[in-house]
Amino acid sequence: QVQLQESGGGSSQAGGSLRLSCAASGAIYSSYCMGWFRQAPGKERETIAVLYYGDSTVYSDSVKGRFTISADHDRKTWYLQMDSLKPDDTAMYYCGTGPESGGYCYWLAKGYGYWGQGTQVTVSS
Numbered sequence: 001q002v003q004l005q006e007s008g009g010g011s012s013q014a015g016g017s018l019r020l021s022c023a024a025s026g027a028i029y030s031s032y033c034m035g036w037f038r039q040a041p042g043k044e045r046e047t048i049a050v051l052y053y054g055d056s057t058v059y060s061d062s063v064k065g066r067f068t069i070s071a072d073h074d075r076k077t078w079y080l081q082m083d084s085l086k087p088d089d090t091a092m093y094y095c096g097t098g099p100e101s102g103g104y105c106y107w108l109a110k111g112y113g114y115w116g117q118g119t120q121v122t123v124s125s
Helices: none
Strands: 003-007 010-013 018-025 032-039 046-051 057-059 067-072 077-082 091-099 119-124
Touching: 003 091, 018 032, 018 091, 018 119, 032 067, 032 077, 046 067, 046 077, 057 067, 077 091
Parallel strands: 010 119
Antiparallel strands: 003 018, 018 077, 032 046, 032 091, 046 057, 067 077, 091 119
């Protein structure tokens, strides 16, 4: 059983930075995909960053160039560095993980079987 725990959310003014962490416990393997997602009230869960084993990364257009996903595989922890924050970044942020499929990671949230409880990020103008 895999369990995930996010930390690092909070409040920031526009232009500021926050760093989220996701610590995994249990049977997580190096071939697992790691992702960050967010969900604003009344909206669907949005994928914003995915890290493949081998450390390839993919970002949504909404965060590309501002957010960076990274991982410490030995500690089974991955991170989301968020810079140049905007009020539109306000949401509940979730980390997710799951096995790759045919060498690829899912982009959509429904492809991930393990989730953290979420951490709130609020950006004021």
